[in-house]
Amino acid sequence: MNDPALRAVHLTKRYGRVTALDDLSLDVPAGEVFGFLGPNGAGKSTTIRMLLGLARPTSGRAWIFGTDATDVARAHRLLAYVPADVALWPHLTGAEILHLQASTGPGTDLAYRDELVERFALDTAKPARTYSTGNRQKVALVAAFATRAPLLVLDEPTSGLDPLMEREFRTAVRQARDRGQTVFLSSHQLDEVEAVCDRVAILRAGQLVEIASMEQLRGLRRAEVTVSYTGAPPPGLGEVPGVESVEQVGEGRLRFSLVGAPAPALRALAAADVRALAIREPSLEEIFLDYYGTAAGR
Amino acid sequence: MTTARGLSVPAAPGRAITGLALRQLRRTGLIVLGLTAAMPALVATTYDSVMADPAAADGIARLAGNPAIRTLFGEPVALDRAGGFTVWRVGTFVAVLLAAWAILATTRITRGEEDAGRWDVLLASRVPLPEVAARHLAAVMIVPVAAGGAVAAVLLLAGTEPAGAVVHGAGIGLLGLFFVAVAGLAAQVFPVRASATGAAVAVLGGGLLARMIGDGLTELGWLRWLSPFGLLALTEPYARNDVLPLLVLLAVAVVLGGAAIVAAGHRDVRGGLVAAAAGRRSRLVLLGSVEAFAVRRVLRPLTGWALGVGAYYLLIGFTTLSVTDFLTDNPAFAAEAARAGFTALGAVEGFTATLFALLALPVGGFTAVRMSAFVAAETGRQLTLSAAQPVSRFRLLAAEVAAATGGAVVLVTVAGLAVWAGIAATGGGLTLLAALAGAWNTLPIVLLSLGAATCATGWTPRAAGVAGSMPATGGFLLLVIADSVGAPAWVRELSPFAHLAPVPLAGVDWSVALAMTGLAVALATAGVAGYRRRDLHG
Ligand SMILES: Nc1ncnc2c1ncn2[C@@H]1O[C@H](COP(=O)(O)OP(=O)(O)OP(=O)(O)O)[C@@H](O)[C@H]1O
Numbered sequence: 113m114n115d116p117a118l119r120a121v122h123l124t125k126r127y128g129r130v131t132a133l134d135d136l137s138l139d140v141p142a143g144e145v146f147g148f149l150g151p152n153g154a155g156k157s158t159t160i161r162m163l164l165g166l167a168r169p170t171s172g173r174a175w176i177f178g179t180d181a182t183d184v185a186r187a188h189r190l191l192a193y194v195p196a197d198v199a200l201w202p203h204l205t206g207a208e209i210l211h212l213q214a215s216t217g218p219g220t221d222l223a224y225r226d227e228l229v230e231r232f233a234l235d236t237a238k239p240a241r242t243y244s245t246g247n248r249q250k251v252a253l254v255a256a257f258a259t260r261a262p263l264l265v266l267d268e269p270t271s272g273l274d275p276l277m278e279r280e281f282r283t284a285v286r287q288a289r290d291r292g293q294t295v296f297l298s299s300h301q302l303d304e305v306e307a308v309c310d311r312v313a314i315l316r317a318g319q320l321v322e323i324a325s326m327e328q329l330r331g332l333r334r335a336e337v338t339v340s341y342t343g344a345p346p347p348g349l350g351e352v353p354g355v356e357s358v359e360q361v362g363e364g365r366l367r368f369s370l371v372g373a374p375a376p377a378l379r380a381l382a383a384a385d386v387r388a389l390a391i392r393e394p395s396l397e398e399i400f401l402d403y404y405g406t407a408a409g410r
Numbered sequence: 411m412t413t414a415r416g417l418s419v420p421a422a423p424g425r426a427i428t429g430l431a432l433r434q435l436r437r438t439g440l441i442v443l444g445l446t447a448a449m450p451a452l453v454a455t456t457y458d459s460v461m462a463d464p465a466a467a468d469g470i471a472r473l474a475g476n477p478a479i480r481t482l483f484g485e486p487v488a489l490d491r492a493g494g495f496t497v498w499r500v501g502t503f504v505a506v507l508l509a510a511w512a513i514l515a516t517t518r519i520t521r522g523e524e525d526a527g528r529w530d531v532l533l534a535s536r537v538p539l540p541e542v543a544a545r546h547l548a549a550v551m552i553v554p555v556a557a558g559g560a561v562a563a564v565l566l567l568a569g570t571e572p573a574g575a576v577v578h579g580a581g582i583g584l585l586g587l588f589f590v591a592v593a594g595l596a597a598q599v600f601p602v603r604a605s606a607t608g609a610a611v612a613v614l615g616g617g618l619l620a621r622m623i624g625d626g627l628t629e630l631g632w633l634r635w636l637s638p639f640g641l642l643a644l645t646e647p648y649a650r651n652d653v654l655p656l657l658v659l660l661a662v663a664v665v666l667g668g669a670a671i672v673a674a675g676h677r678d679v680r681g682g683l684v685a686a687a688a689g690r691r692s693r694l695v696l697l698g699s700v701e702a703f704a705v706r707r708v709l710r711p712l713t714g715w716a717l718g719v720g721a722y723y724l725l726i727g728f729t730t731l732s733v734t735d736f737l738t739d740n741p742a743f744a745a746e747a748a749r750a751g752f753t754a755l756g757a758v759e760g761f762t763a764t765l766f767a768l769l770a771l772p773v774g775g776f777t778a779v780r781m782s783a784f785v786a787a788e789t790g791r792q793l794t795l796s797a798a799q800p801v802s803r804f805r806l807l808a809a810e811v812a813a814a815t816g817g818a819v820v821l822v823t824v825a826g827l828a829v830w831a832g833i834a835a836t837g838g839g840l841t842l843l844a845a846l847a848g849a850w851n852t853l854p855i856v857l858l859s860l861g862a863a864t865c866a867t868g869w870t871p872r873a874a875g876v877a878g879s880m881p882a883t884g885g886f887l888l889l890v891i892a893d894s895v896g897a898p899a900w901v902r903e904l905s906p907f908a909h910l911a912p913v914p915l916a917g918v919d920w921s922v923a924l925a926m927t928g929l930a931v932a933l934a935t936a937g938v939a940g941y942r943r944r945d946l947h948g
């Protein structure tokens with residue numbers, strides 16, 4: 113079974129004149145936690161609905177572990193899904209919904225499900241109509257994480273969760289990865305993506321603008337280094353590879369940006385009498401937002 | 411509207427709410443208004459020309475002599491005048507149509523919107539809950555008022571007596587207002603739209619039944635004072651033109667509407683006067699597969715439908731003997747009926763056969779409602795979690811269609827049993843098999859309704875309810891109108907009812923039954939093909 117967990121080839125969806133998704137090609141290897149990012153209306157949910165066969169592509173195709181995504185009876189034996197806006201049968205209790213999901217689903221670990229119910233502090237005796245947004249999401253999350261499906265497709269699963277539950281969510285994602293499950297996670301919580309994802313794709317206006325591993329993204333970022341020294345400034349800093357835009361910010365204070373390995377810069381600094389050294393790494397969030405930026409106005 | 415700082419503050423948030431309510435009512439409200447005006451207009455304006463044609467007059471005699479029509483439409487009063495004939499012919503139908511619309515529209519835009527969470531935003535504005543409720547009820551009430559006015563206007567324009575036209579128009583309008591008030595109150599009492607609709611529909615069904623019993627049994631005639639439909643009949647338009655029943659109806663409607671607004675002030679948003687159960691033991695039966703779950707979802711509504719249909723047909727069973735005895739003892743009536751083709755009306759078999767045909771209306775309606783509920787679950791996204799399970803679209807839809815079919819079979823069987831039990835209890839002799847055959851004979855029309863609704867679910871899901879109502883309700887309406895205006899035979903024969911054999915008086919016409927069932931299967935197959943292909947909404 114060397115098929116990727118998820119493969120999209122030239123996937124396109126048009127709604128009338130609106131192109132919600134434009135020629136997306138994407139592979140997610142098995143075992144990866146894959147982040148799927150983009151501003152509102154970028155086409156993330158549209159993509160996911162096509163991967164699930166809930167919507168038909170205008171053109172292009174998708175596969176789940178080599179099974180055509182439109183053959184839902186087979187493809188869905190390999191996945192579990194948490195929709196963006198969870199709606200539950202209002203008259204069923206949480207326990208009844210979990211039972212329905214387990215008995216119609218791709219196979220559920222009931223002991224683990226009970227553990228998840230505990231961890232997410234879910235009161236399953238209540239009818240679903242009385243659940244808050246976060247509690248509805250928790251029902252869907254518990255049902256999905258409790259399956260042994262090799263692929264979990266999660267569309268903004270934490271938008272309604274409190275910070276405590278958000279932490280449980282991250283733990284559950286890591287446990288899923290440890291079990292070998294693949295996770296396809298669409299999210300607006302950039303710190304969450306940074307914390308759990310191995311690789312991310314960034315979608316903008318229906319088009320894929322970046323797909324990179326977390327390492328690569330981190331490599332892209334430039335650290336901002338501020339040095340305080342007594343006496344003469346470190347000599348020749350501007351010529352050190354990786355060091356850019358050196359700038360005197362005050363008496364005995366220098367600031368420069370640093371890309372890549374810091375060793376050459378540190379050697380150059382050693383020549384001066386450095387009193388203090390501060391390295392600030394811009395968060396991944398700032399990098400993401402760079403990609404989002406030009407999308408404003410859509 | 412807009413201040414200098416660019417802050418948009420609506421001058422009258424209340425009026426914005428009325429506007430919102432009206433927008434949700436526009437489409438269906440106009441359709442109902444059109445039907446309530448068009449049906450009396452059609453019948454009243456063609457009365458003279460139809461009566462001039464002996465063949466068509468014969469058709470009317472046939473209708474007037476048809477006990478099914480009498481039971482459904484009430485006692486004929488002043489049939490010799492265009493106005494009286496129109497009231498008898500379409501009055502009850504218009505009243506039931508308007509009442510049903512009033513209930514469904516009221517609970518949809520009040521409890522339904524609140525259930526869906528869309529009132530949270532509304533109520534975050536400066537408008538308190540009782541005012542929001544009152545404005546919504548007032549918006550719905552525009553339609554019955556307009557409908558009553560339209561009925562009176564078309565009857566006047568058709569040249570009928572003014573007093574009768576005004577009394578009947580006012581009666582129709584007040585009946586509509588009454589049901590808006592009932593549904594509005596139910597929407598405050600119950601925290602769930604289905605319960606609110608169910609309670610109001612129970613009032614409708616109970617009212618109809620009370621009128622029928624009151625019409626049928628003279629010693630229980632007072633029952634009609636307890637029923638809005640009975641009050642409408644008691645006015646006797648074009649005969650006595652009594653306004654007292656109308657005043658009673660108005661008073662009750664005002665009290666109920668007031669109670670609804672007061673109740674709105676004594677409850678929480680998204681809550682009802684009756685609290686929703688906060689927690690309960692989970693029941694895991696019928697949750698093992700999508701098919702089982704489809705059955706589970708149909709059980710509760712089916713119980714309500716079965717009670718209504720069962721009560722109606724039990725009543726028919728109880729009255730069968732007295733009606734048939736009456737016909738046998740009155741050769742004049744029997745001759746009239748015989749001339750119109752009802753040769754065996756004096757026989758229990760003939761009487762029940764004509765009433766069993768009507769069974770296709772409620773049961774066909776049941777299947778249409780089930781398919782619209784399925785579409786509503788799709789657009790409401792409850793279905794998404796099931797659609798993401800390893801279950802093909804075919805299975806998803808087939809489970810629903812199968813559950814609806816099962817429910818329909820239960821309903822017609824209940825009707826057959828009820829008629830048999832009623833007749834047996836009064837000492838008549840209709841065999842159980844004959845009663846069941848008469849009831850089951852309507853299944854092909856029911857299946858046509860289900861097939862049409864399924865077809866629409868696959869291709870134009872928003873039209874599922876309307877499409878499902880076409881074969882039964884639409885077909886029946888077509889037959890009645892075609893007979894009333896003396897339309898050509900081919901128009902009449904578009905209706906499936908024109909082809910239905912009068913079982914148990916005659917045997918089942920298997921070629922007709924098979925043809926209808928075949929058409930139903932073809933429609934359903936087309937629906938499945940569309941459903942497999944299309945995007946799920948929501
Ligand atoms: N059923 C539909 N009909 C018409 N247009 C649609 C439909 N569904 C989505 N769209 C459009 O497709 C585009 C992509 O929507 P989509 O829901 O995939 O965005 P998203 O990336 O999930 O956004 P968000 O982050 O807000 O969830 C939007 O412009 C949206 O308006």
Ligand SMILES: [Mg+2]
Nearest residue numbers: 156157158196
């Ligand atoms: Mg989305």
